[in-house]
Amino acid sequence: MRFAETDAQGIAHHANYPIWFEVARVAHLERHAGGYQRLRDEGIEAIVLEVHARYIVPARFDDVLVIHARCSDVRGARFSYAYAVERDGELVADGTTYHATVDAVSLRPTRVPSWLLEAVAAAEGSWPSGSSP
Amino acid sequence: MRFAETDAQGIAHHANYPIWFEVARVAHLERHAGGYQRLRDEGIEAIVLEVHARYIVPARFDDVLVIHARCSDVRGARFSYAYAVERDGELVADGTTYHATVDAVSLRPTRVPSWLLEAVAAAEGSWPSGSSP
Amino acid sequence: MRFAETDAQGIAHHANYPIWFEVARVAHLERHAGGYQRLRDEGIEAIVLEVHARYIVPARFDDVLVIHARCSDVRGARFSYAYAVERDGELVADGTTYHATVDAVSLRPTRVPSWLLEAVAAAEGSWPSGSSP
Amino acid sequence: MRFAETDAQGIAHHANYPIWFEVARVAHLERHAGGYQRLRDEGIEAIVLEVHARYIVPARFDDVLVIHARCSDVRGARFSYAYAVERDGELVADGTTYHATVDAVSLRPTRVPSWLLEAVAAAEGSWPSGSSP
Numbered sequence: 212m213r214f215a216e217t218d219a220q221g222i223a224h225h226a227n228y229p230i231w232f233e234v235a236r237v238a239h240l241e242r243h244a245g246g247y248q249r250l251r252d253e254g255i256e257a258i259v260l261e262v263h264a265r266y267i268v269p270a271r272f273d274d275v276l277v278i279h280a281r282c283s284d285v286r287g288a289r290f291s292y293a294y295a296v297e298r299d300g301e302l303v304a305d306g307t308t309y310h311a312t313v314d315a316v317s318l319r320p321t322r323v324p325s326w327l328l329e330a331v332a333a334a335e336g337s338w339p340s341g342s343s344p
Numbered sequence: 345m346r347f348a349e350t351d352a353q354g355i356a357h358h359a360n361y362p363i364w365f366e367v368a369r370v371a372h373l374e375r376h377a378g379g380y381q382r383l384r385d386e387g388i389e390a391i392v393l394e395v396h397a398r399y400i401v402p403a404r405f406d407d408v409l410v411i412h413a414r415c416s417d418v419r420g421a422r423f424s425y426a427y428a429v430e431r432d433g434e435l436v437a438d439g440t441t442y443h444a445t446v447d448a449v450s451l452r453p454t455r456v457p458s459w460l461l462e463a464v465a466a467a468e469g470s471w472p473s474g475s476s477p
Numbered sequence: 478m479r480f481a482e483t484d485a486q487g488i489a490h491h492a493n494y495p496i497w498f499e500v501a502r503v504a505h506l507e508r509h510a511g512g513y514q515r516l517r518d519e520g521i522e523a524i525v526l527e528v529h530a531r532y533i534v535p536a537r538f539d540d541v542l543v544i545h546a547r548c549s550d551v552r553g554a555r556f557s558y559a560y561a562v563e564r565d566g567e568l569v570a571d572g573t574t575y576h577a578t579v580d581a582v583s584l585r586p587t588r589v590p591s592w593l594l595e596a597v598a599a600a601e602g603s604w605p606s607g608s609s610p
Numbered sequence: 611m612r613f614a615e616t617d618a619q620g621i622a623h624h625a626n627y628p629i630w631f632e633v634a635r636v637a638h639l640e641r642h643a644g645g646y647q648r649l650r651d652e653g654i655e656a657i658v659l660e661v662h663a664r665y666i667v668p669a670r671f672d673d674v675l676v677i678h679a680r681c682s683d684v685r686g687a688r689f690s691y692a693y694a695v696e697r698d699g700e701l702v703a704d705g706t707t708y709h710a711t712v713d714a715v716s717l718r719p720t721r722v723p724s725w726l727l728e729a730v731a732a733a734e735g736s737w738p739s740g741s742s743p
Contacts, residue, residue, distance in 0.1 A: 213636075214636060217484045218484065219483035221485045226360075226395075226481055227359075230614045233359070233614060234613075237613060247613075258402075260398070261397065263394070265393070266392055266394065346500055347617060350617045352617070357613075405618055491658040491661060495661075524665070528662070529661070530628075532658055532660065
């Protein structure tokens with residue numbers, strides 16, 4: 212938690228969570244699928260269609276948070292990710308993001324590349340035990 | 345749209361929308377219910393339980409966006425708001441936020457004050473015609 | 478002041494001021510010189526070389542701040558802006574930003590276009606009385 | 611570099627650097643002086659008086675940046691930090707921040723505690739070789 216991410220309630224402002232989700236998603240793609248940059252190199256952009264975040268307990272300045280991310284679905288030109296934000300084993304928040312892959316120039320939907328499909332299918336994604344993503 | 349709100353895809357980064365929702369919610373409370381500060385003055389904090397955002401078309405630098413907000417539900421210690429982001433009459437995004445009112449010291453749930461209840465019930469909230477919030 | 482711009486000290490986080498400076502600079506260019514987009518349309522990008530901000534009194538949630546901006550110098554491929562952030566006539570912060578105009582493709586320095594030079598020279602820029610920018 | 615920190619020029623937006631400076635400053639205090647929280651526990655707040663940032667080359671998405679921080683001066687109720695942002699040994703940006711320690715309740719200046727003074731004086735702070743901070 213950065214100090215800049217706190218608000219006047221003394222907690223992490225809720226709009227930071229989608230940013231943290233993205234940081235975890237990018238790291239997951241990096242580790243398992245050659246990185247988000249590989250997508251962009253192939254002329255594909257991944258766009259965000261929807262974000263859901265659920266806040267369970269507040270996060271505070273200097274908290275060390277672990278953001279778990281896993282690809283929860285891929286079909287056609289769509290994929291989704293699920294997230295769990297943990298602090299010392301306690302669930303702080305969770306969420307889901309929905310994405311589409313589009314041609315970087317025409318912005319038309321284009322199928323999720325098979326290498327990405329295979330990579331994220333094979334990936335386990337770290338996930339907190341005891342939660343049902 | 346601020347330039348600082350753009351990202352390397354040349355569009356408004358999706359994490360800005362929850363911030364814009366909040367700006368509209370605060371303005372709505374200001375206009376209809378004496379402001380968010382009045383809540384805080386009574387020792388009540390409104391916390392965010394959930395945020396949903398759905399992105400329909402990208403927003404770009406220098407776009408003039410209108411954020412419509414209306415209180416969509418109040419019961420007990422919970423209330424929710426619905427949002428529609430428009431540019432020149434086109435729906436750019438929509439969303440919902442879920443909130444709870446809590447005692448500022450104990451952080452225990454406390455009923456939404458009746459003055460707030462009445463104020464938001466009476467308020468119409470600007471809402472784009474043709475959409476069904 | 479947006480609530481998202483506060484921090485756990487209950488005041489506007491200091492990293493917001495460069496964003497507000499930019500909002501005022503873009504509005505100043507819009508009003509006096511056809512807008513920042515006109516620069517981009519000519520294949521010119523304005524880049525930021527330096528930012529200085531001086532914080533005098535804290536800004537708080539719901540404060541209405543006026544950001545004064547004026548172009549303080551233009552020569553060759555460089556220009557600078559001065560800013561004053563006011564609340565009810567009180568100086569909250571001031572600052573300066575230094576910029577260069579570069580070719581959008583080669584990123585090499587290119588002279589500030591004469592139309593921009595003339596426009597900002599002619600512009601007065603709102604400025605708080607009693608301060609010496 | 612987070613994707614959310616990029617802007618429509620495809621580079622890190624300049625307003626992120628003061629945030630990165632703060633992250634490095636907080637980490638430096640953590641390592642050498644028991645942390646920023648120890649200050650707050652003693653009823654002292656450190657406020658930001660001034661920020662200077664100088665941008666040398668742009669940072670891009672997925673860049674791994676190292677932020678060097680060292681306390682450059684302490685006297686009375688004032689202290690300052692110097693920063694150097696590096697990517698693969700190349701200087702991307704540098705900067706300075708000026709701070710005051712104040713009583714958390716009265717907000718009056720209060721001397722920098724001696725334990726902090728001694729800690730930061732003893733600390734070397736990582737610093738890129740070949741640069742003259």
